[in-house]
Amino acid sequence: MARAATTTDVFNAIAEPRRRELIGVLADGREYAVGDVVLRLRMAQPAVSKHLGVLRKVGVVSVVKRGQHRMYRLNAAQLKPVHDWVKAFERYWTHQLDQIKQRAEKKALERLISNASKKKEE
Amino acid sequence: MARAATTTDVFNAIAEPRRRELIGVLADGREYAVGDVVLRLRMAQPAVSKHLGVLRKVGVVSVVKRGQHRMYRLNAAQLKPVHDWVKAFERYWTHQLDQIKQRAEKKALERLISNASKKKEE
């Protein structure tokens, strides 16, 4: 089996950094024509069209035609699954200094143990 | 250019659902041998080893040898970039009912406008 298509789900779609940049441009909630994005990101037009196509397929952006322009708008709600998933790990880095210290000490201890066992094994 | 390697960064690494499942197993912060994960997820052993290898390369898990076992542990802090990125869009879905209503109305209005302009263009 090959790697899952980028259009499989949001996780695959946002793995590509250019697409995250695209989303960044649309992040203010306003609609943008393809050309606007091309100018802002200085990306080739076909690249922008293709990336927007991927984002559209997973529902992260929506399009409406207006004259010869296609106006793209962010559909941020589709990013929620990513947020939900990663939010579960929030506590590992939000808990303040004392926690960080605790973890540093724990890590140092683990390193000692790890090194000790490595030496034994070599 | 081909798609970026899965080991390029966390975003690419977590795009694969099996790897998110792996992370899910390690989510309690305890360490697990490869065999433990194989049993829990009923995945083939080589698959587990490979996926853990990817996660290790991007720093999401760490390993220590212990006897014939390799104990993997989650390094959740490495997931922070994902959290930071997606957190910027939080407001789009966390704001309560009245906000959702507002958005629905806005959307309905936009749809009217969009349809109107579509009709003009056809």
Add this chain to the structure above:
DNA sequence: GACATATATTCCAATATAGGAATATATGTA
């Protein structure tokens, strides 16, 4: 040493990609 267990690595196949270049398709305008 012989054998079992735990894990990693290699080889294979099929597949989807991203970018670039060229081209096609609308649409607007004179």
Add this chain to the structure above:
DNA sequence: TACATATATTCCTATATTGGAATATATGTC
């Protein structure tokens, strides 16, 4: 109609992937 603008699509190439099967590499135990 002819031309310009905006956008999408097609074709190309190089590359990395995932899973499976087989195999290699520790390590533990008798």
